[in-house]
Amino acid sequence: xxxxxxxxxxxxxxxxxxxxxxxxxxxxxxxxxxxxxxxxxxxxxxxxxxxxxxxxxxxxxxxxxxxxxxxxxxxxxxxxxxxxxxxxxxxxxxxxxxxxxxxxxxxxxxxxxxxxxxxxxxxxxxxxxxxxxxxxxxxxxxxxxxxxxxxxxxxxxxxxxxxxxxxxxxxxxxxxxxxxxxxxxxxxx
Numbered sequence: 001x002x003x004x005x006x007x008x009x010x011x012x013x014x015x016x017x018x019x020x021x022x023x024x025x026x027x028x029x030x031x032x033x034x035x036x037x038x039x040x041x042x043x044x045x046x047x048x049x050x051x052x053x054x055x056x057x058x059x060x061x062x063x064x065x066x067x068x069x070x071x072x073x074x075x076x077x078x079x080x081x082x083x084x085x086x087x088x089x090x091x092x093x094x095x096x097x098x099x100x101x102x103x104x105x106x107x108x109x110x111x112x113x114x115x116x117x118x119x120x121x122x123x124x125x126x127x128x129x130x131x132x133x134x135x136x137x138x139x140x141x142x143x144x145x146x147x148x149x150x151x152x153x154x155x156x157x158x159x160x161x162x163x164x165x166x167x168x169x170x171x172x173x174x175x176x177x178x179x180x181x182x183x184x185x186x187x188x189x
Contacts, residue, residue, distance in 0.1 A: 122154025
């Protein structure tokens with residue numbers, strides 16, 4: 001990992017200060033923290049991977065490895081430019097929000113697929129159970145039992161996916177509201 005990659009993960013520009021890095025890390029960590037997705041194992045795994053990348057970038061930048069040529073050069077640049085401008089900070093936050101929203105939308109797409117598969121399983125299982133359930137003995141009884149189990153499994157998948165979709169939609173709406181607020185601040189500058 002190099003400085004530019006680490007800054008990109010945090011949604012920052014090349015001239016970001018240590019305070020900018022800390023702020024971007026805290027904000028992005030709140031968005032991507034795996035505990036927010038505890039109800040869905042797949043989403044939690046993806047969030048864990050993204051969170052590890054975020055932590056690695058933060059550690060790289062704050063350990064001194066990701067500093068510019070030297071600390072002295074970095075501090076003189078900050079003094080000359082007056083630090084990171086308010087507009088640049090807001091634009092960096094917008095970039096972080098856009099990256100988080102992209103991740104959440106991708107996760108939502110996965111959950112929509114899971115819900116669709118649950119619907120198919122429930123529907124097909126119900127149809128098969130209906131046609132084979134009339135003969136409770138022998139092979140038809142076994143098929144009916146399996147189809148009934150598939151129906152229940154499909155229903156559980158639908159309910160679980162719907163709950164996760166609701167959480168993801170809430171997070172996406174929060175990001176959209178934050179993006180509008182920051183855009184309004186940018187317009188006021």
